[in-house]
Amino acid sequence: MTALRPDLAVIAANVAEGARVLDVGCGDGALMAALRDSRHVDARGLEIDPGNVAAAVARGLSVVQGDADTDLAGYPDASFDYAILSQTLQTTMRPHVVLDHLLRIGRRAFVSFPNFAHWRVRASLLWGGRMPVTRLLPVPWYDTPNIHHVTIDDFRAFVRERGITVEQAWFLKGDRRTSAAAANFRAEHAVFLLRR
Structure with a gap:
């Protein structure tokens, strides 16, 4: 198997054998x-x-062109075991609507996103006074697809307020996992497995 981006590797390791999966914002299909x-x-x-x-x-994959903000409504309820949204939530216009559709379409949903509360992001703003450009956020503010700068603590509150259950969560520092302790400060990316 080709090396996957760290958040995709976490997802791939936790999808059940033989499952039906919808990958929303699938990119070039590496995870699929x-x-x-x-x-x-x-x-x-x-x-x-x-x-x-x-x-x-x-690559021989079944992929259609579409927009998560507008095209998920057409998918039937519970038509997949997993709906996956990797590093896409923060680029959507209405993340709450997209997440509702994910959990309607899939019995479970994987969501991964960059953590905008990571200590390097905070330091860049504090000491440089500018939006950060890092290995994992490699473009300047005016060219980024990110329109909602979410943090791990924001996301935890977001799902709690909506009565969504977090089955598992993984936190990544670079290419390695880090503990949940102080993840909002220490983790660069997060992966959540959710269900209603």
Whole structure:
């Protein structure tokens, strides 16, 4: 299996063998291909970028071009075991609506996102007075697709207020996992497995 981005590797390791999966914002289909090849998963994808759709289809994947903000409403209830939204939530116009659809479409949902409360982000703002550009957030503020700067603590409150159950959570520091202790300060990325 090709090396996956760290958050995708966490998701791939925790999807059940033979599951039906919808990967929303699937990019070039790297996760879907890994799940198909290693877990025999029936994976479908939704992706907004036509170049990524073409790359995924070239891998033999079932991917359609679409927008998470507008196109999830057409999927039937409980039609997948897992709905996946990796590093896409913060780019959506209405994250609460997208998350509601994920949990309606899938029996469980994986959501991963960059943590904007990580200590390096805080330090960049404090000492430099500017939005950070890092290895994991590599573009300047005016060119970023991120429109909602979410933190781990924000997301925990967000799901708690909506009565969503967190089955598991993983926190990443670079390419490695870190503990849940002070994750809002220490983790660069988070992955949550959710259910209603």
